Amino acid sequence: MENYKRRTDLALEAHEINAEKGQPDGVIVNENVIDEVMVTTAEVKPGRGEDLTGKPAGVYTTVDIGRVWQYDSVRFNKTATVLSGEINKLLPKLQEDKCILVAGLGNVDITPDSIGPKVCAKIIVTRHIRALNRELYDSIGFGSLAAISPGVLGQTGIETAEIVKSVIDKISPYCVILVDALSSRKLSRLATTVQLCDTGLRPGAGVSNSRSEMSTESLGIPVVSIGVPTVVDAATLAYDLLEELIAGSDIKSTGSCDFDNLYDDIVEKLMSGSGRNMFISPKESDVITKETARLISTAINLSLHKGIDIKDMGEYLS
Amino acid sequence: MENYKRRTDLALEAHEINAEKGQPDGVIVNENVIDEVMVTTAEVKPGRGEDLTGKPAGVYTTVDIGRVWQYDSVRFNKTATVLSGEINKLLPKLQEDKCILVAGLGNVDITPDSIGPKVCAKIIVTRHIRALNRELYDSIGFGSLAAISPGVLGQTGIETAEIVKSVIDKISPYCVILVDALSSRKLSRLATTVQLCDTGLRPGAGVSNSRSEMSTESLGIPVVSIGVPTVVDAATLAYDLLEELIAGSDIKSTGSCDFDNLYDDIVEKLMSGSGRNMFISPKESDVITKETARLISTAINLSLHKGIDIKDMGEYLS
Amino acid sequence: MENYKRRTDLALEAHEINAEKGQPDGVIVNENVIDEVMVTTAEVKPGRGEDLTGKPAGVYTTVDIGRVWQYDSVRFNKTATVLSGEINKLLPKLQEDKCILVAGLGNVDITPDSIGPKVCAKIIVTRHIRALNRELYDSIGFGSLAAISPGVLGQTGIETAEIVKSVIDKISPYCVILVDALSSRKLSRLATTVQLCDTGLRPGAGVSNSRSEMSTESLGIPVVSIGVPTVVDAATLAYDLLEELIAGSDIKSTGSCDFDNLYDDIVEKLMSGSGRNMFISPKESDVITKETARLISTAINLSLHKGIDIKDMGEYLS
Amino acid sequence: MENYKRRTDLALEAHEINAEKGQPDGVIVNENVIDEVMVTTAEVKPGRGEDLTGKPAGVYTTVDIGRVWQYDSVRFNKTATVLSGEINKLLPKLQEDKCILVAGLGNVDITPDSIGPKVCAKIIVTRHIRALNRELYDSIGFGSLAAISPGVLGQTGIETAEIVKSVIDKISPYCVILVDALSSRKLSRLATTVQLCDTGLRPGAGVSNSRSEMSTESLGIPVVSIGVPTVVDAATLAYDLLEELIAGSDIKSTGSCDFDNLYDDIVEKLMSGSGRNMFISPKESDVITKETARLISTAINLSLHKGIDIKDMGEYLS
Helix, strand or coil: CCHHHCCCCCHHHHHHHHHHCCCCCCCEEEEEEECCEEEEEEEECCCHHHHHHCCCCEEEEEEECCCHHHCCHHHHHHHHHHHHHHHHHHCCCCCCCCCEEEEECCCCCCHHHCHHHHHHHCCCCCHHHHHHCHHHHHHHCCCCEEEECCCCHHHHCCCHHHHHHHHHHHHCCCEEEEEEEEEECCHHHCCCEEEEECCCECCCCCCCCCCCCECHHHHCCCEEEEEEEEEEEHHHHHHHHHHHHHHHCCHHHHCCCCHHHHHHHHHHHHCCCCCCCCEEEECCHHHHHHHHHHHHHHHHHHHHCCCCCHHHHHHHCC | CCHHHCCCCCHHHHHHHHHHCCCCCCCEEEEEEECCEEEEEEEECCCHHHHHHCCCCEEEEEEECCCHHHCCHHHHHHHHHHHHHHHHHHCCCCCCCCCEEEEECCCCCCHHHCHHHHHHHCCCCCHHHHHHCHHHHHHHCCCCEEEECCCCHHHHCCCHHHHHHHHHHHHCCCEEEEEEEEEECCHHHCCCEEEEECCCECCCCCCCCCCCCECHHHHCCCEEEEEEEEEEEHHHHHHHHHHHHHHCCCHHHHCCCCHHHHHHHHHHHHCCCCCCCCEEEECCHHHHHHHHHHHHHHHHHHHHCCCCCHHHHHHHCC | CCHHHCCCCCHHHHHHHHHHCCCCCCCEEEEEEECCEEEEEEEECCCHHHHHHCCCCEEEEEEECCCHHHCCHHHHHHHHHHHHHHHHHHCCCCCCCCCEEEEECCCCCCHHHCHHHHHHHCCCCCHHHHHHCHHHHHHHCCCCEEEECCCCHHHHCCCHHHHHHHHHHHHCCCEEEEEEEEEECCHHHCCCEEEEECCCECCCCCCCCCCCCECHHHHCCCEEEEEEEEEEEHHHHHHHHHHHHHHHCCCHHHCCCCHHHHHHHHHHHHCCCCCCCCEEEECCHHHHHHHHHHHHHHHHHHHHCCCCCHHHHHHHCC | CCHHHCCCCCHHHHHHHHHHCCCCCCCEEEEEEECCEEEEEEEECCCHHHHHHCCCCEEEEEEECCCHHHCCHHHHHHHHHHHHHHHHHHCCCCCCCCCEEEEECCCCCCHHHCHHHHHHHCCCCCHHHHHHCHHHHHHHCCCCEEEECCCCHHHHCCCHHHHHHHHHHHHCCCEEEEEEEEEECCHHHCCCEEEEECCCECCCCCCCCCCCCECHHHHCCCEEEEEEEEEEEHHHHHHHHHHHHHHHCCHHHHCCCCHHHHHHHHHHHHCCCCCCCCEEEECCHHHHHHHHHHHHHHHHHHHHCCCCCHHHHHHHCC
16 A cells, blocks of 8 residues: 555645554654644654655644635634744744745646735735835835746746746845645645645645755755645545545454555546546635635735734735 | 435436446436547436436436547537537527527636536627627528526525526527536546536536526426536545445445445544535636536537538637 | 717716806706715706706716725725715615615626626625525624626627616616716726716716616616726817817917817827727726725625624625 | 827837928838738837937837737738748747747736736747657647746836846746837727837836846847737827827917927826826727737747647647
């Protein structure tokens, strides 16, 4: 039963898979409730932890933002503030004369993959205002932010990582925040969870098919990644369902169940034709993606623009 | 094991579910390949057929349009022509002085539910041209078509059926073509299948949550329904997976498997929180929905505007 | 110098044209500043007033909403509140058991013509909630609102007035609010002015090319029209420019200026080809239309849903 | 009467302005009709030509594409082929191992400014296919194309020129094609004309407010610019109207007309408030921009992908 069949971009889920198998992976998990929002950290240790989770060593923070698209403004603002606090913990020390670059990864034309570009569209960019109107910039209490949506390989013919790297080389930010859609193994996590880390995005991750790594090492500056699960791999979903069945019943006690072959047959049958390699997402992805992007951009704006009250945030955006 | 747990709007699938259980439902199925396109008819008989499929008696035609979004123009046109031929079989005899109304049901803001409005947007409407410029109308060989997108209850506060009925009462078409998104039980059928019938749309059907029936009886004129499965109910998908597992293994022979309770537990667990009542759809719904809508509108335009060659179709649309 | 050359849908502008010519038209104009917002009423008298303005007798209220797309939330809410107050003056007495229907006229695919559909999309519709959940409805303090976007003749093949009338006949509202884009003669009025009246919309008005009148007489119930100038007719703009020139200079004293012929020549020359019958609008129509629609929908929501505070308005919209 | 009051990005129009004043500017104009499409070249000479037109010396080709949004496919393809031929004349010699980069300048959210990004979206990008699947690449007859939409300063906080330059430095194309919206002085030229040149885009040009020059000199590789007039500066339109009036009448013979002051007064009056610095565009910008972008992308695809027949072009785009 190979792991590769189960796709998840969440470190916490990779750890869960190990835990379900009773396989210790040395990942240290901590849960915290901050202002009614659950924040879970999973520390992946070098070596065994990396091998068994398939994630680079580091601390992965999962913020349970919940169903943002149903929030009133009070709860929205509270959740954005908690998320902003977690982002702050990952940001390097402010460098007054440099900016932070937000890169919104993904394809704006595929709804569940559009969260990165949609976050970008709501970033209050100020790098140019600082240059053009320093007085205004200082009086409002802006930080210096720039933002790009590099598109995806199929739209540009250029690896996303190449574009991001080239812009970094040009404008020399002191940190880059990468925002991307991820895949999860559970429908219930779709768009209700945000994963933060400082280890970058790995090849083959998520839905955007970025083939080149983007990390502090490859980009040359500190990287903060913000990932939102917006799709579930259909095969992973099927697999988990089946495993639950085995685990929760006395089926496994029969011993005669050749689970792996059976699994392959069923997945083959159910997804014959177009189902293969299918990512699935909620029907309401449009509104879900829009509101989740608004939450994340609000959190980033809060973290950088210390002078703006969250209630006035909307007025700086067109 | 109640049927209500498994949602499908396709008569053929309802029949499949019965067949899998070895339950004869009196539905007569016929398969035909027309110009390389598979066309299946399922005749639901009154009485037992209706009870066991949950569909009104009538003939349901399923056209396997395939993955339209990957077609070249030759295959696209061939498929549209076959689909148009099947629509023709359902249309009532032409009434020269009246029009046909196309009603595109669903919510244009939810991608998988937007197929109806998207078809409407590509209908070559001509009812007004006939009145304003009869010479042009005749010379091109138009038929008389009108089209409305009535929106959904949550957008208008008015039942879709009420709006459609009121427009029918006003403009007196001799037939209404309803286009709507449906739910299927198989990922592989999503957007690769079109169901045609003349029995109308039933309460609770599909994804658009129309609560009032639209049928020849309720609308007072012949109804042709064109439905496209664009979502799968997550619970139905899970159920089918589990049943496949049981059916394909020696698990059922143990006899000890309390399948129903187990099923409920697993679904509960997997979809706890937001998963409940979740409809899922492919990640690429945007492009899939767009191209499928183009196919259906092309087929309808072909059926009604006898004077237009399929190759020139695009020129009558803005 | 025929009037037909100068297109304006604003009664106030029709009066201005007369005033500029020194032609008394019996229109009584009153200006009021309410909470820093200028509100002007123009009362068109039957007979001479109608003939010289080309507008049906009645009171036309012009609210100078200003450049909404640049407002902070305080000013936005203040302006919406004043606009709501003016709408209230035109609404008939509340009929508890009936709803008000908002009809958003125009073509959603042509930005400057999309203000009607965009307002509709932000109306908090409640007619169905009242039926489905009376307790919720009462506890929040909703009024009963329904909303439709009937599209335009070229999209539907059906006159807008026919669709609106058919829905009115079906659901029997006690009042209909029509929202439409208008044409103005001044660039400076584009999207900075709203005209309210209870005389309906006239044939040939505005940009939406509705050919059939929609008035209390034709629709059978009280009509409140909300019009927003979003385009300027290019010929009207040219004409006004030229007339200004003549008026402001000693040119007219030469007497030899055959102004009308000259005008025709110039307009011909400047707009040869595509310029003829051209409506023009600001480059930023997208953001302007969006924000102005938000203002108008907020004002309508305020007028009808007495229980909702303007600050919480956004939470009732998806 | 200063030139700065009249904004045009078209070299041909700058020359027209001089010609109308009877001021020789040394620009050599040639007209050619190719396959029913008018192609005009204006050669701006160094020195006097540059000073009087405000354009860098070089050859500017104007292709009268006409009202593309009303074409049937035959005329569309013919026009695209002529345009492609003119692009070919400006492209440097093919370098087999390098790509051409298309940069679509402008703001995708402002319709008349979105032509660049919209062209990009329809470019058949192949740079990555060449690397990933050389056999496919060769068999179809692709050329190597990459494409980016760098956004505008207000969205990114980064000068467009900086982003374009950084990507050029990274991927080393042998030529960059810049596509941008321009301003014209005549309504009749809007979206019916395309200007091609190899002199780059100048600071302050067009509507996208790019402040930094993009030229062969600044970018380090050959530049081909494709500009489409999509807006008219309202003040320029007014000015031209007035000048026509003077020119076409015996007004100027009075001698007493202080034209400049008068002009300022009138423009002031007409555009008081929001009219200042207003760009105007046709009401139907949405459809116009979309179809014009399709024409330009088709022409670019034709120029680079020698193996694809124009009739099959659509099949390589999603």
